[in-house]
Amino acid sequence: MAELCLTPEQEAEAQALFQRLKTAFEREALQLARLMASKDDRHLLGGTEFEVRDQVHRLGAQVLETALQERKKGGDQGASTPCPSCSAAARCVAYRGKTLVSLLGPLRLERHYYHCAACGQGFCLGMGCWG
Numbered sequence: 001m002a003e004l005c006l007t008p009e010q011e012a013e014a015q016a017l018f019q020r021l022k023t024a025f026e027r028e029a030l031q032l033a034r035l036m037a038s039k040d041d042r043h044l045l046g047g048t049e050f051e052v053r054d055q056v057h058r059l060g061a062q063v064l065e066t067a068l069q070e071r072k073k074g075g076d077q078g079a080s081t082p083c084p085s086c087s088a089a090a091r092c093v094a095y096r097g098k099t100l101v102s103l104l105g106p107l108r109l110e111r112h113y114y115h116c117a118a119c120g121q122g123f124c125l126g127m128g129c130w131g
């Protein structure tokens with residue numbers, strides 16, 4: 001992969017993500033190393049390739065989940081936030097989970113769900129692309 005040129009803000013985000021993911025990467029590397037050590041020469045390829053791919057996909061999904069959770073923090077405004085429809089104070093009534101399908105597998109995300117008593121609308125903030 002080519003060296004990425006990041007803004008200072010992007011580099012700060014990258015360093016924060018790296019700190020959060022380091023432990024997961026090390027744990028996965030140890031599992032992969034143990035998998036390799038458990039296979040004799042005749043079985044390093046073939047079925048083992050699928051096992052390695054699955055583990056790497058799970059790790060990639062964890063990277064995406066972590067990045068999405070970090071970016072949606074602006075969507076969690078605490079106990080109350082202005083309703084986007086009528087501007088009345090909407091109350092946080094739940095912390096809802098959502099599963100997104102990605103190329104690397106399912107991604108489980110959670111966010112605050114708000115309800116506006118004035119107009120009856122329910123909504124989540126931020127990351128509208130989540131649906």
Ligand SMILES: [Zn+2]
Binds near residue numbers: 085117
């Ligand atoms: Zn409203």
